[in-house]
Amino acid sequence: MDDQPRPLPPLPPSRLSQLPPPPSSNTYIIQIPRDQIYRIPPPENEIILRNLDIERASKKKKQLDPRCFYWLSSIAIVLILLWIFFAVFRAYFQPKTPEFSVIGLVLRKGSSSNKHANPSYDITLKAQNPNKNMDIFYKKGGNVSLLFKRDRIGGGEYPSISQESKESTTIHVTLAGLATQLPKEIETRLNAKKASDGPISLSLVVSEPVEFKGLITFKEHLTVTCDFRVNKFALSTKPKIISQECRTNF
Structure with a gap:
């Protein structure tokens, strides 16, 4: 019994026209079934990420600007000092009726x-x-x-x-x-x-x-x-x- 491999039969001309062209040197082509191709991120996550970006942007706008906080604090301190001044003024300088x-x-x-x-x-x-x-x-x-x-x-x-x-x-x-x-x-x-x-x-x-x-x-x-x-x-x-x-x- 002869153990040597038998040569493959030649492909018909119709099949030869469907094969991809031979690759150039140092180039390899890997074919993966379509149902095993994944996108990063998946299409259904794009809407979620887009909504998250919009929500983060709106929260950032609502956050108090440090300069605004500084001015509000300064105004509050001035108002408190004015209140103390007028309280002292009223206690010591406002005249009482005889x-x-x-x-x-x-x-x-x-x-x-x-x-x-x-x-x-x-x-x-x-x-x-x-x-x-x-x-x-x-x-x-x-x-x-x-x-x-x-x-x-x-x-x-x-x-x-x-x-x-x-x-x-x-x-x-x-x-x-x-x-x-x-x-x-x-x-x-x-x-x-x-x-x-x-x-x-x-x-x-x-x-x-x-x-x-x-x-x-x-x-x-x-x-x-x-x-x-x-x-x-x-x-x-x-x-x-x-x-x-x-x-x-x-």
């Missing part, structure tokens, strides 16, 4: 030449300067009014005085009786022989330009309203003040 109270009232007869003249009123006030670092100067041009209900029964000027910080001052004011008809209740009490009609309510209103002086000077217009009650209301008497409430504002 505290008033009525401590005395005396009724005087009218002019001797006119028996029907309305009485005058001597009023004693106490003013307290609550400011630690400011003096108060009460300027000219202020006025004081005494009212019964809504009727003004006396008026006069507020004196020009000065107060040092934390100083308490006693102020005397004389209010002339107005040349108008007094309310009937007041007139009845003044003509009574005895002051036995019980308490009466009155109001004292002070309108006064003031100046607060410290490291900084403030000019304000002060309004004081004191509602008080006295136990009697008669000529040449010194009524006792039994209750009062004073309000002071600019």
